[in-house]
Structure formats: structure tokens, C-alpha cells
Amino acid sequence: MTDADGPVSRAVADAHRREWAGVLAATVRVTRDLDLAEECVQEAYAQALTAWRDGVPARPGAWLTTAARRRALDAHRRAAVAQRALPLLVVDEVAPEPWGTPPDDLLALLFTCCHPALTAEARVALTLRLLGGLTTPEIARAFLVTEPTMAARLTRAKKKIAAAGVPFRVPGPDELPRRLAGVLTVVALVLTTGHTAPTGAALVRDDLLDRAHDLARLLRSRFPDDADVAGLLALVLLTDARRASRTDPAGGLVLLADQDRASWDADMITEGRVLVRTALTARPVRRYAVLAAIAAVHADAATFADTDWPEIVGLYDVLAARWPSPVVTLNRAVAVGFADGPDAGLAALDALRDEPRLAAYGYLAAARGELLRRAGRDAEARTALEEAALLTANDVERELLADRLAALDG
Amino acid sequence: MGQYLILIYTDDASHAAMGEQEVGALMAAHQAFGAEHGEALRGGGWLHPAATATSVRRPDGRETNGFAAGEDALVTDGPYGETKEALGGYYLVEAPDLDAALAIARDVPEPFGGVEVRPLRPTVQQYS
Incomplete structure (x- = not known):
């Protein structure tokens, strides 16, 4: 039966x-x-x-x-x-529970999975497998690798944990800030990977978004005073609040400008806003607090036209000053394009013209194409959008780019 | 408890270019390291530069004769692998886990290169 x-x-x-x-x-x-x-x-x-x-x-x-x-x-x-060939995991002895504090096994497992002695790829894969309960094929699909490659990656990481003596333990106070930052990076990567799946037929990977949610909540429950943790949970909530509106009934991508804001999850937004406010008070300013604040500005706008773009540019300025990266420059240029017009946006994008790290990054071509289209430079826009379509492995994104190209021809 | 070998990789040329005072300061730093982590240390050594190395291997294409290179081994001048940073010394430490070993490794004085931490297999024959 x-x-x-x-x-x-x-x-x-x-x-x-x-x-x-x-x-x-x-x-x-x-x-x-x-x-x-x-x-x-x-x-x-x-x-x-x-x-x-x-x-x-x-x-x-x-x-x-x-x-x-x-x-x-x-x-x-x-x-x-x-008679095993591999040594056993290093696990601290704990006093039996009536006398000692029960050990935080869940958190210990998370810190083991995210140990800096493992590669960044292995950390996120192990976290999704051991804490998220995802299968190897599911994880392989999320990171554009074959199943055997992902299986080998997981096996190698587990062997190293055992052989090198990576402990099953929540780090002590000396190490905790550094190690917690590594864990947050993993959770943020799960979030971005779930938000726009790098490959496949669906735009969103619900399983990954759910796991990012769980992990951020777990961290928030254990580190209630950490502003980066609060910021990360806020970022998860404010990003995820839009999940339902990001695709149409046929699975097509709906851009932020066209999303039905009434369908955004109001509870998540309310909780996210409160967390952002707390997280932003920490000094020095925290990266995840700023990222969440950007998401909050979008959530605060009743319509796309109401978006406070100068505020968003200002937040990207904070990011660019303290945590500069080509992706921050790109996103800032997009915001400038809305705040000050497409020509200003294109000027801000020029800084990335020769950036090797973005050479195969489809969003750069897509952003340039969109700004060129709005500037009325259709021929150049077509070239850029065609390049973007070649660079994405996500079917839904490719369809949207094809629609944009068709609209240019019309 | 496990044993970890901390391999110190250094740039021999930069090392050779150090003045007497700098060398003295580096030695003092190693002594201070030894005093700080004496309880965990099980051994250590400072190697002559890689230019003094001699490699011994089985001639290309010859069948293994047992496991060792044997009498007709190929003896050549130089280290086993040529790299910019060469093995310059080591510490053998005993530590409860990798975090403890890494905490020791962070304190190893090495101005021109870095260190690698390798766990020893517990079954390997111990010499004393």
C-alpha cells in the first residue's frame, strides 16, 4: 500500500x-x-x-x-x-543534559559546513545538503555542475572534515565574528542562487529560497544582537516578499517595474522593515544592513514610479565606498539611470567597460541594453541585449530578453 | 588529539637578501613562537635553501622494484618540484582539532611566504 x-x-x-x-x-x-x-x-x-x-x-x-x-x-x-579508514569527527564531550547546557548541534553543524578550510563551493553545497536536506542532483542543478562533479565535491569536503579534524563546534568568542561572516556569505549565496536560478526552466528555485529563509532565521535566533544577521534576515524577507509577483502564470519573468505590488507579502515586508531599522543603527555600518535597506526602499514604493532612486543611489554609494565590487558599480549605474536618466546611467556604466570579472556577466550587457534602449539608441541596444541573451543560462531570463529584442524591431 | 605538520614555504632569494639584524629578529620570533606554543610542539626544523636539495627518484619508465627507487635511482640536483616558494622548514604540532592547529599556524613567523597545515594519518609508524 x-x-x-x-x-x-x-x-x-x-x-x-x-x-x-x-x-x-x-x-x-x-x-x-x-x-x-x-x-x-x-x-x-x-x-x-x-x-x-x-x-x-x-x-x-x-x-x-x-x-x-x-x-x-x-x-x-x-x-x-x-575499522574505518577515516578518523572520527572531532566532537566536544558535553556534560549530560540535566547539568550542562544542551549543546547547540544545529549551529555546530552549520559552522562545520561553512568552515574556512573548505572551498567556498563546498561550503554552500554541504550546507544545502546537510542543513537543507537537498539531494545531490538538486544542488548540482543550482550550481551549473554535473551530478558526479557535485557528488565528488561533497565527498571530498566530508573526507577533509574528518581527516583534517575540522571540529563539530560553534567557534569561541575570539573566532566567532570572522566565522559568522563566512556563514552569512553562504546564506546570502543560497538566497541569490534561489532568487534567480543560474540555470534551468524556472526563474526561482523555491527550495533554495526556503532554505535561505530557514538559515537566516536560525542565525537570528542564535545571534539576536548581530546587525549583519538582522540585515541578512531582512534582506531575505524583503527579497522573498516579492516571490509570487516575479513570474507570471506562465512562468515568465515580470520585472520590478511591472510587478503587482499588492501581491507582495505584507507580513514579510513589515518584519523586514523593522529589522532593517535595527540593523542600520549599528556602527560601523554593516554590509547586509545596507543591502537590506536597498530592498526596503523598493518595498516602500507604492508604484515603480514612486521609487526613491536618489536614496538607492546613496545606499549604493555607501556600498561602493566600503565594499567596492564590479557588481555594486553595475547596480549603482542602473539606479543612476533611473534617478538621473539613461545617459547618466550609461556614463556610470563606462567604469566597467574593461572589467574582466564581468566579461561573461549577462547582467552588464542587459543593463547596458536597457539604458541604450531608453536613450533611443536602438541599434546599440539590440547588440547589447543579444549579447545578454547569449550569456544567460536561465530560460526565463532569455525569453524576457527575446521579448525586449522583438519590441525593438517593432 | 591529532598531529599536524606545519610546512613553511619561503622565498629563498628574499631570505638570502636579509641583513644580519633581520635574520636575528626572525630567529627571535621563532624562539618566541616556540615559547608560546611549546606544549603543542612535537618537533621542527629549519632547512638549508632549496638549492642544496638533491632528488632521488626511480628512472622514467622503469618498473617498480619493490616500493623504493633502489640502486639505479636517478639522483639529480635540486628540489623535487620547482616552485617560487620552496619548503624552508616545518613544525610538528599536536592539537585537538584543525581550529587549534590553525591558531598555531597563524603565529608561525614567515615574512616571505606562508604555511601549509597537513594532518598526519594516525596509523603512520611513529619514530622517536
Whole structure:
């Protein structure tokens, strides 16, 4: 008997979505081995499909953790682990819970996944796999690599964690600021990757956006006084509030100018605004607070025409002064194009003409094409938009560019 | 607890160009490092420049004869791999985890290059 859409399957799927990371983190403490922990947790979910037919437990996470840990202890008993080639994960001993503070396994797992001794690609992949519960093919698709490549990347990272002794631990106060910044970078990358999927038929990757949401909330609950954390959660909320309006019923891309602002998620925007206000009071000014503030200016505008572009240019000036990057220059030029007209925007873009890091960045060509079109320089606009269409691997973006090109011809 | 080898990579030419006083200051910095991390240190050494290295390998195309290069080994002047920064010294440390090893590695004095931290396999035969 299967109940693919029945209440038990739904409860298990729901628990997968909500509890995966916590169950895995608690199991890692027992297995001291990431692969074995994953295996045990997967088996626990499979077991739930049958066991929960008699009733879904009141605390599914606790049920799953117990089941996964029991399997982990069995595996240890079978002594397979004793003859393993790889050393065990470094896990601090903790006092039994009635006396000591229960360890924050979830946060420890996040810091392990985002350890600076791993490559940036491995950090985000491991985070999506171990905390997000995404499958290897899902992660591979998000980052434009083949499944075997992604599988090898994950395996290599897990081996390094074990062999090099990357600890399963929340860093101490000395290291925490630096390490937390690394974790925020990973979450921000999950957000941007989900917001506009680099590849594929859909504009948005809902699974990635949901994970960015969860991770930002987790960090906010653990670091309530950190302005960058507040800024990042605000950025997630204010960006994600627009999710429903960014595509039309056929999956086509709807630009910010054309989005139905009434469909933006008002609760997310309200919460995001409050967080931005808090985050912006920190000194020195924090990067994620400024990024979130830009998103908040958009959220504050009742219509696209009401957008306070000079304010947005000012915020990009802050970013450009403290955290200069070609992408910041590009986004600032787009804002200048709306604040002071297309010619001013094109002048601001000129700084990027010979920027090698943007040579294959489709948004530069797209932004130039859009400014040229508004400046009435149709022939040049066509060349730029054609270049942008060649450079994107996202089908929805390519269709929008094709529409723009067709409009130029009309 | 695990052991980590901290390999110090340096630029021999820059090193050779140091004045006597600078060399003295660098030595003092290593002594201070040793005093600071003495409890974790299990060994260490300072190598002569890579120009003094001699490589020993199996001649190209010859079948392995056991695992070693053996009597007809090819002996050549110079380090095994030519790089701008060459291995100049090492410390062997014992640390509970990578974070602790990296904290020690951050303190290694090396003005011209950097260090690499490698975990030792626990099964390797120990010499004393």
C-alpha cells in the first residue's frame, strides 16, 4: 500500500522540510561521522513512513532523532566504525543534559559546513545538503555542475572534515565574528542562487529560497544582537516578499517595474522593515544592513514610479565606498539611470567597460541594453541585449530578453 | 588529539637578501613562537635553501622494484618540484582539532611566504 499523497506521506515530507537539519545535527553527535549520520537519518525517515501509519507523533523531530540515533548506536555496535579508514569527527564531550547546557548541534553543524578550510563551493553545497536536506542532483542543478562533479565535491569536503579534524563546534568568542561572516556569505549565496536560478526552466528555485529563509532565521535566533544577521534576515524577507509577483502564470519573468505590488507579502515586508531599522543603527555600518535597506526602499514604493532612486543611489554609494565590487558599480549605474536618466546611467556604466570579472556577466550587457534602449539608441541596444541573451543560462531570463529584442524591431 | 605538520614555504632569494639584524629578529620570533606554543610542539626544523636539495627518484619508465627507487635511482640536483616558494622548514604540532592547529599556524613567523597545515594519518609508524 502506498499513500503518495496520503496524510502519512505528507507528515513525513513536512517533517523532512522542518526537522531534517536538527535531526541530522543531533545524530552527528552520536555517529561522529557525517555520512553515517545521513544514512541513519534517511533510514529514520523511511521508517516513519510505516510507523506513522498508526499515528503521527506529537513531536516528529524528537521521534526521528530517537530513531536515527538508535540506528547510529546499532551501527557503532556492529563495530563497522571501529575499522574505518577515516578518523572520527572531532566532537566536544558535553556534560549530560540535566547539568550542562544542551549543546547547540544545529549551529555546530552549520559552522562545520561553512568552515574556512573548505572551498567556498563546498561550503554552500554541504550546507544545502546537510542543513537543507537537498539531494545531490538538486544542488548540482543550482550550481551549473554535473551530478558526479557535485557528488565528488561533497565527498571530498566530508573526507577533509574528518581527516583534517575540522571540529563539530560553534567557534569561541575570539573566532566567532570572522566565522559568522563566512556563514552569512553562504546564506546570502543560497538566497541569490534561489532568487534567480543560474540555470534551468524556472526563474526561482523555491527550495533554495526556503532554505535561505530557514538559515537566516536560525542565525537570528542564535545571534539576536548581530546587525549583519538582522540585515541578512531582512534582506531575505524583503527579497522573498516579492516571490509570487516575479513570474507570471506562465512562468515568465515580470520585472520590478511591472510587478503587482499588492501581491507582495505584507507580513514579510513589515518584519523586514523593522529589522532593517535595527540593523542600520549599528556602527560601523554593516554590509547586509545596507543591502537590506536597498530592498526596503523598493518595498516602500507604492508604484515603480514612486521609487526613491536618489536614496538607492546613496545606499549604493555607501556600498561602493566600503565594499567596492564590479557588481555594486553595475547596480549603482542602473539606479543612476533611473534617478538621473539613461545617459547618466550609461556614463556610470563606462567604469566597467574593461572589467574582466564581468566579461561573461549577462547582467552588464542587459543593463547596458536597457539604458541604450531608453536613450533611443536602438541599434546599440539590440547588440547589447543579444549579447545578454547569449550569456544567460536561465530560460526565463532569455525569453524576457527575446521579448525586449522583438519590441525593438517593432 | 591529532598531529599536524606545519610546512613553511619561503622565498629563498628574499631570505638570502636579509641583513644580519633581520635574520636575528626572525630567529627571535621563532624562539618566541616556540615559547608560546611549546606544549603543542612535537618537533621542527629549519632547512638549508632549496638549492642544496638533491632528488632521488626511480628512472622514467622503469618498473617498480619493490616500493623504493633502489640502486639505479636517478639522483639529480635540486628540489623535487620547482616552485617560487620552496619548503624552508616545518613544525610538528599536536592539537585537538584543525581550529587549534590553525591558531598555531597563524603565529608561525614567515615574512616571505606562508604555511601549509597537513594532518598526519594516525596509523603512520611513529619514530622517536
